[in-house]
Every structure is written in C-alpha cells, then in structure tokens.
Amino acid sequence: MTALVEPAALRSRRRPVARAVEGQELALVAVIAALWVALSFGTNTFLTAGNLSNIVFAVAPVALIGIGMTAIIVTGGIDVSVGSAAAVVMVVVAKLIRDSGVPMVEAIAVALVLGVLLGTVNGLLVALGGIHPIIVTFGTLNLFRFVALRLFENKQVTGVPSTLQWFGGGETGLSIGVPNAWWLAMAVAAVMWVYMRHWPTGRHWYAVGGDPAAARLAGIRVHRRLVAAYALTGLLVGLAACVLIGSGGLVQQNAGTGLELQVIAAVVIGGTSILGGRGTVLGTLLGALLVGTVTSAITLLGWRSELTELFIGVFILVAVGVDLLRERRRRSA
Amino acid sequence: MRNTRRTTSVLAVALVAVVAVSGCSKKSETTAATGTGGTSGAKQLKIAFVPKLQGIPYFEAMNAGGQKAAKDLNVQWIYKGSTTADPGAQTDIVKSLIQQKVDVLVVAPNDPDSMAPVLADAKAKGIKVMTSDTDAPNSVREVFVNQATADGIGKALTDALLEKMGGKGKYAIVSCGQTAANLNAWIAVQKKYTAEKYPNAQIVDTVYAGEDEAKAVSMAKDLMNAHPDLTGLVGECTSSAPGVAKAVREAGKIGKVFTVGLGTPQAMKPYLTDGSSSSSILWNVENLGYLTVWAGAQLANGKTIDAKPAVGGGIDGATYTAAQKMLLLGEPLRITKANVDQFNY
Structure with a gap:
C-alpha cells in the first residue's frame, strides 16, 4: 500500500542521484545552455540585459500558470480554461484600478481571490462531477469567456493606469535587473518544488494521478486534493493576470486567448507526463524558458515568425516521445 | 455497471456544457x-x-x-x-x-x-x-x-514616421495576421514608397504578432534589441499599434525610437500623450x-x-x-x- 502511495520516495532510496531531478530537467538545461551559447556567439544582441529580461518577462505569466498546471496534470487532469479565467480577472482588475482608483494591494487581493474562485469552480466540477477534466474545463473555457465578454461591455479597457507596474515590463518592474514577474515565478516554483517533493499532501497529487482508486484506498482525500490543485492554478492565474496588466495601457477582449496552449506546451516540454503521476515544476519553468528563448531568438536572427510554431511543435513531440520511451524502459526494468 | 453510470454522467455533463455554450452564443x-x-x-x-x-x-x-x-x-x-x-x-x-x-x-x-x-x-x-x-x-x-486605399494608408504611415525620424534611418514593422490581405497590401506600399521617397531610410524587418498586444510588445522589444540603431517602429493594426508604443515606453526609449500605427484613438491616447506614439493613421x-x-x-x-x-x-x-x-x-x-x-x- 505504501508502495503505491509513495513510489518516488522508494525509488529515490534506490537511486538517490538520478532521482534528485525527476524528469528531463537535465536535458532541458543542456538544450537551453547550448542555445544560449550558440546565440551569444551567433548574435551580438542576445546576451544583453535588455534581451534576457525581455525573454523572462514574456514567459513569466506562462511559467506562473504552468506551475499550477503541472500539479493538475500530475493528478491526471488538465485545465484548458486558464486563458478565459485570466481574461475575467484582467477585465475586473483593470476596470477597478481605472474606474475606482483601487490601489495596488487591494487590486492584487481581488485578482487572487477571483482567480481562486474560478479555479475552485473547475475543481469542484472535476472532483464531484467525475467527468473528464478536459470536458469540464472546455465548458468553463467558454463560460468564463462569456463572462469576460459581458464585463467588457463591447469595449476594450483603455487607459488602464500603471497601478500594477511593479509586475510590468518597464524599468519600474525590475529588481536587481531582473523582472519582478520572473522573480515571482521562480519563488513560487521553489516553494512548489519543495511542497510536491517533500510534503505528504504534495506527494498525494502524484498518487492521485498514478492510480486514483488505489489513492483513495490508501486514505488520500482525492476530492480535496483535486480541488486544491485547480484552486492553486486559479490563484496563479490571478497572479499572472497582474503581470499581464502590468504597466497598464490596454486590455483587449481577446486577452488570454490561446494562453492555455502556451501553458500546456511549457508543462509538456518540461517533461510532465500528460497521463499523470509524473512531472516537476522545475521542468515547467525550464520548458517556458526554452519556448521564450526560441521565440525571441527568431526575431533577433531575423528569421520568419512562423518558425516559432515549427520549433514549439517539434519540442512538444520530442518531449512526449522521450517520456514514452522512458515509461517503456521503466516498465520493462 | 460502474462503467455505464460513468458514461451516462459524461453524456449528461457534455449535454449541459453544450446547452450552456449555445446559451451564451444565443445571448450575444x-x-x-x-x-x-x-x-x-x-x-x-x-x-x-x-x-x-x-x-x-x-x-x-x-x-x-x-x-x-x-x-x-x-x-x-x-x-x-x-x-x-x-x-x-x-x-x-x-x-x-x-x-x-x-x-x-x-x-x-x-x-x-x-x-x-x-x-x-x-x-x-x-x-x-x-x-x-x-x-x-x-x-x-x-x-x-x-x-481608404492601400496606397493612401501606406504613404500616410510612411510619411508620418519618416517626418519624426528626419527622413532617414532604420525602422521595422510589427504586423498582425500573416495572411491579412489588407495589412499585407499596406506593407507592400510602405516598402515601395520608402525605397522611392526616402532613399536613406530602410525597413530592417517585418514580424507578425497576431492580434495579441502582449506579443506585439515583446516582439517590438526584441526588434529594438536586435537593431540597437533602430529609430522607428510601425504597428500595423489596432493591437500592435498600442503594442509598439508600450514597448518603447517600457524600454525607456521615448524620443529615441518613434512609433506610428493604425490604432483606435482612445487606445492610443495615453501613448500619444507621453510621446511613445507620434501619430495614429486611421479613418473616421x-x-x-x-x-x-x-x-x-x-x-x-x-x-x-x-x-x-x-x-x-x-x-x-x-x-x-x-x-x-x-x-x-x-x-x-x-x-x-x-x-x-x-x-x-
């Protein structure tokens, strides 16, 4: 029974070094490092503070939501509604700070609470409904988008003040030369990495994803763990919405459209198994960074924009392929 | 038994989802x-x-x-x-x-x-x-x-930008949908007209950000990094026009890099006011x-x-x-x- 609940812990006793990192983090670090070295020699503009901070700022929202999405995918679920949820939070918060002059701390509080609420709706539907999460969240993707469009009232939100510029992409959003949004993503990832590796309730996510029936028999409160994963993702959607509003300006009706696919791409490229039971937030952070590096590099090199899609597609297929091979080897071992 | 119940509940909820979705399209x-x-x-x-x-x-x-x-x-x-x-x-x-x-x-x-x-x-x-x-x-x-004709828009955009750039220098275009016929027609005019009327000016790159303002911001920043001597940016649609202006503002390059674009007036207003956008070309x-x-x-x-x-x-x-x-x-x-x-x- 214990073996079912904490398989990784048992394995880590057998091969401590190899288990220090679980998925393809090492391979990803190597790929990113190789890319960065190549780009540093290939261009004289890649390895500049301005460029690197642009890359990590652009991927910060994806990385933040990706941390929550990793937990969800580890439980064997998925949340495709995050883009629409982000749109709801963005329009509410943008209107509050523009029309009511709500200060920064209150704006963040509203964003986080609203995010958790939307996430909890997903979590409850998934846990209590017993329907596949992709169907549930596909439904809420449309519902949340509907809510957001009604809140927009047929107008984009223009002239949003710079209340949340601490999160933004300008000078005011930097600490020690690094965007605050990326510091946040790294901090949240660090906490979640420890939590998911060493806390019992964190490990339970893996057990739920590995075999929900066995997890239930082992005394894990499966429903509660599922709701927690979706609510956490909602919280991070709220945080990402603050980053997306950032230094203000414009919030468009299409805010967050397609964000879910970028997030899922980062998680999958980061080595998290789409079947559940395996994956780390560190991998997700690296996955997001790899996608951001490639996107930026293509502009720096003056290559055609659509090559970004080609590379991301190849990365996803390679990542899934490697994961399948590893799984096969594990089973035969 | 267990399986059938599960299938039924899947179907039931799928039905609810469909009704909910069609409900909202009806409402709109x-x-x-x-x-x-x-x-x-x-x-x-x-x-x-x-x-x-x-x-x-x-x-x-x-x-x-x-x-x-x-x-x-x-x-x-x-x-x-x-x-x-x-x-x-x-x-x-x-x-x-x-x-x-x-x-x-x-x-x-x-x-x-x-x-x-x-x-x-x-x-x-x-x-x-x-x-x-x-x-x-x-x-x-x-x-x-x-x-407006493609000719009219392409020329108006080019003139508005080059006026600020002093008739010379490097600029780049942040467009939106790669297949948008009207945007591509305007870009073709901009290229031709720039070459004819402003021989000392050069379009160094044209990139496509989709209808995504955040992506336009980050691509515009990439372009400024890739070409440190860039002095102009064009935002070709209503999401990339405020996008390129926001990038210039966030990069602290107001007055060094000039932007023009096709933006709706209220969305452009903050950028027109602080100078990160010089002008927006549109029609009534x-x-x-x-x-x-x-x-x-x-x-x-x-x-x-x-x-x-x-x-x-x-x-x-x-x-x-x-x-x-x-x-x-x-x-x-x-x-x-x-x-x-x-x-x-």
Missing part, C-alpha cells in the same frame, strides 16, 4: 439585435452588416455610424457578428441573415474566398450584396465601401458605417452612385469608381495628441 445574438435601429415600417429597407467580429471598438464605432444613418435615411439596420474572427462562424451568421430575407447584405469578410460562394447564394435569392471595410474581390458584390470609422448604410440604400432603391456623391451625415470627399465598383470614404486621417479627444472610440 440578442445583444446584437438590440443594435437594430429605425422603426418597423411596412416597406422599410432591411440593411444587415456582418463585421469580422463583434465587440471590438472598431466595429462598434462602425455600428454607431450605421445606426445614425439608419435613423437619417429611415431604414432598418441589423448589426450581427461573431465574438471571434472565425470565417466559419461568420458564414453561419451570413446564412441566417439570408434566411431572414434582408434587402441588403453587407459583409466585412474574414476570409474573402470562402465568403464568395455564400454571397453568390444571397444574390441568387434577390438580396443586394456589398462588402465594406474588407473586400471580397472575386465575389458577386455590387459595391465595396472602402475606408463612424463615417464608414454611415457611408455603408447610405450605399446600401442607394443600391436597394436602384439608384446609381455618382463619381462624387453627396452623402450627407457630415461626410465630405467620398468618391466612387464605377470600374471597380468601389466607394471610397476619402483620405486617411492622422490622429495626434492634438485631435485625439475628438473621437470617443
């Missing part, structure tokens, strides 16, 4: 219907307009102009669009309007090629067919209401809506359109080219911080 249709203007006279003309998508300020402004014209000309104006710029969803709306037997059908097609057969079907059923804002050149449309969108209704009424009443028609509604300088069946609103408008407050969209 009713909102659209409230946009109908005029009274229900027995012989009142029904002029329907299907925008690329509904809810963005651009087409809402066009709707406002259309409503005004409908009141002036005593016709019924129907404004109905999808909430996404999706050719399939647009086709469905056009087909439903054909069913409703409107007198004039005006479309701003997302995909001109797939719209052409639908328009032919409408014409076969006796409906007058027009395009406005975006043309479907190989279709049976009887009039195309054009906001409300007038475009007005002109569309006017042309529809002419068509339905069997009247021909003069070369320099007297439209009314404050529209001055519209021209009609019979050979291309094209009704042109006039010269493009340059919006700067001096006149931005005249526009409430």
Whole structure:
C-alpha cells in the first residue's frame, strides 16, 4: 500500500542521484545552455540585459500558470480554461484600478481571490462531477469567456493606469535587473518544488494521478486534493493576470486567448507526463524558458515568425516521445 | 455497471456544457439585435452588416455610424457578428441573415474566398450584396465601401514616421495576421514608397504578432534589441499599434525610437500623450458605417452612385469608381495628441 502511495520516495532510496531531478530537467538545461551559447556567439544582441529580461518577462505569466498546471496534470487532469479565467480577472482588475482608483494591494487581493474562485469552480466540477477534466474545463473555457465578454461591455479597457507596474515590463518592474514577474515565478516554483517533493499532501497529487482508486484506498482525500490543485492554478492565474496588466495601457477582449496552449506546451516540454503521476515544476519553468528563448531568438536572427510554431511543435513531440520511451524502459526494468 | 453510470454522467455533463455554450452564443445574438435601429415600417429597407467580429471598438464605432444613418435615411439596420474572427462562424451568421430575407447584405469578410460562394447564394435569392471595410474581390458584390486605399494608408504611415525620424534611418514593422490581405497590401506600399521617397531610410524587418498586444510588445522589444540603431517602429493594426508604443515606453526609449500605427484613438491616447506614439493613421470609422448604410440604400432603391456623391451625415470627399465598383470614404486621417479627444472610440 505504501508502495503505491509513495513510489518516488522508494525509488529515490534506490537511486538517490538520478532521482534528485525527476524528469528531463537535465536535458532541458543542456538544450537551453547550448542555445544560449550558440546565440551569444551567433548574435551580438542576445546576451544583453535588455534581451534576457525581455525573454523572462514574456514567459513569466506562462511559467506562473504552468506551475499550477503541472500539479493538475500530475493528478491526471488538465485545465484548458486558464486563458478565459485570466481574461475575467484582467477585465475586473483593470476596470477597478481605472474606474475606482483601487490601489495596488487591494487590486492584487481581488485578482487572487477571483482567480481562486474560478479555479475552485473547475475543481469542484472535476472532483464531484467525475467527468473528464478536459470536458469540464472546455465548458468553463467558454463560460468564463462569456463572462469576460459581458464585463467588457463591447469595449476594450483603455487607459488602464500603471497601478500594477511593479509586475510590468518597464524599468519600474525590475529588481536587481531582473523582472519582478520572473522573480515571482521562480519563488513560487521553489516553494512548489519543495511542497510536491517533500510534503505528504504534495506527494498525494502524484498518487492521485498514478492510480486514483488505489489513492483513495490508501486514505488520500482525492476530492480535496483535486480541488486544491485547480484552486492553486486559479490563484496563479490571478497572479499572472497582474503581470499581464502590468504597466497598464490596454486590455483587449481577446486577452488570454490561446494562453492555455502556451501553458500546456511549457508543462509538456518540461517533461510532465500528460497521463499523470509524473512531472516537476522545475521542468515547467525550464520548458517556458526554452519556448521564450526560441521565440525571441527568431526575431533577433531575423528569421520568419512562423518558425516559432515549427520549433514549439517539434519540442512538444520530442518531449512526449522521450517520456514514452522512458515509461517503456521503466516498465520493462 | 460502474462503467455505464460513468458514461451516462459524461453524456449528461457534455449535454449541459453544450446547452450552456449555445446559451451564451444565443445571448450575444440578442445583444446584437438590440443594435437594430429605425422603426418597423411596412416597406422599410432591411440593411444587415456582418463585421469580422463583434465587440471590438472598431466595429462598434462602425455600428454607431450605421445606426445614425439608419435613423437619417429611415431604414432598418441589423448589426450581427461573431465574438471571434472565425470565417466559419461568420458564414453561419451570413446564412441566417439570408434566411431572414434582408434587402441588403453587407459583409466585412474574414476570409474573402470562402465568403464568395455564400454571397453568390444571397444574390441568387434577390438580396443586394456589398462588402465594406474588407473586400471580397472575386465575389458577386455590387459595391465595396472602402475606408481608404492601400496606397493612401501606406504613404500616410510612411510619411508620418519618416517626418519624426528626419527622413532617414532604420525602422521595422510589427504586423498582425500573416495572411491579412489588407495589412499585407499596406506593407507592400510602405516598402515601395520608402525605397522611392526616402532613399536613406530602410525597413530592417517585418514580424507578425497576431492580434495579441502582449506579443506585439515583446516582439517590438526584441526588434529594438536586435537593431540597437533602430529609430522607428510601425504597428500595423489596432493591437500592435498600442503594442509598439508600450514597448518603447517600457524600454525607456521615448524620443529615441518613434512609433506610428493604425490604432483606435482612445487606445492610443495615453501613448500619444507621453510621446511613445507620434501619430495614429486611421479613418473616421463612424463615417464608414454611415457611408455603408447610405450605399446600401442607394443600391436597394436602384439608384446609381455618382463619381462624387453627396452623402450627407457630415461626410465630405467620398468618391466612387464605377470600374471597380468601389466607394471610397476619402483620405486617411492622422490622429495626434492634438485631435485625439475628438473621437470617443
């Protein structure tokens, strides 16, 4: 029974070094490092503070939501509604700070609470409904988008003040030369990495994803763990919405459209198994960074924009392929 | 047993989801219907307009102009669009309007090629067919209401930017959809006109950010990093125009890198005010809506359109080219911080 609940812990006793990192983090670090070295020699503009901070700022929202999405995918679920949820939070918060002059701390509080609420709706539907999460969240993707469009009232939100510029992409959003949004993503990832590796309730996510029936028999409160994963993702959607509003300006009706696919791409490229039971937030952070590096590099090199899609597609297929091979080897071992 | 129960519950919830989703599309249709203007006279003309998508300020402004014209000309104006710029969803709306037997059908097609057969079907059923804002050149449309020519826009953008850049230097273009025919036509003019009139200026790159403002911001920053001697940026659509300006502001390069673009006035206002955007090239969108209704009424009443028609509604300088069946609103408008407050969209 214990073996079912904490398989990784048992394995880590057998091969401590190899288990220090679980998925393809090492391979990803190597790929990113190789890319960065190549780009540093290939261009004289890649390895500049301005460029690197642009890359990590652009991927910060994806990385933040990706941390929550990793937990969800580890439980064997998925949340495709995050883009629409982000749109709801963005329009509410943008209107509050523009029309009511709500200060920064209150704006963040509203964003986080609203995010958790939307996430909890997903979590409850998934846990209590017993329907596949992709169907549930596909439904809420449309519902949340509907809510957001009604809140927009047929107008984009223009002239949003710079209340949340601490999160933004300008000078005011930097600490020690690094965007605050990326510091946040790294901090949240660090906490979640420890939590998911060493806390019992964190490990339970893996057990739920590995075999929900066995997890239930082992005394894990499966429903509660599922709701927690979706609510956490909602919280991070709220945080990402603050980053997306950032230094203000414009919030468009299409805010967050397609964000879910970028997030899922980062998680999958980061080595998290789409079947559940395996994956780390560190991998997700690296996955997001790899996608951001490639996107930026293509502009720096003056290559055609659509090559970004080609590379991301190849990365996803390679990542899934490697994961399948590893799984096969594990089973035969 | 367990399995069947599961299947049933999956089906049940899928059904609920479908109902919920169709419920909301229905709801947005009713909102659209409230946009109908005029009274229900027995012989009142029904002029329907299907925008690329509904809810963005651009087409809402066009709707406002259309409503005004409908009141002036005593016709019924129907404004109905999808909430996404999706050719399939647009086709469905056009087909439903054909069913409703409107007198004039005006479309701003997302995909001109797939719209052409639908328009032919409408014409076969006796409906007058027009395009406005975006043309479907190989279709049976009887009039195309054009906001401005590609030539006019391309030149206006180039002149506005090069004026700030002192007639020389490197600039880059942040465009949106890679297949958008009108944007690509403008870019072609910009390239040609820049080479002819400003030999010391150079377009170093053209990138595509989709309709995503955040992506336009980050691509504009990439371009400034890639070309440290860049002094100009063009945002080719209403999401990338504020995007390039925001990038310049966030990079702290106001006054070093100049931007122009096709942005709606209120979205551009903060950037025009702080100088991160020099000017926005656009046309009077409300007038475009007005002109569309006017042309529809002419068509339905069997009247021909003069070369320099007297439209009314404050529209001055519209021209009609019979050979291309094209009704042109006039010269493009340059919006700067001096006149931005005249526009409430």
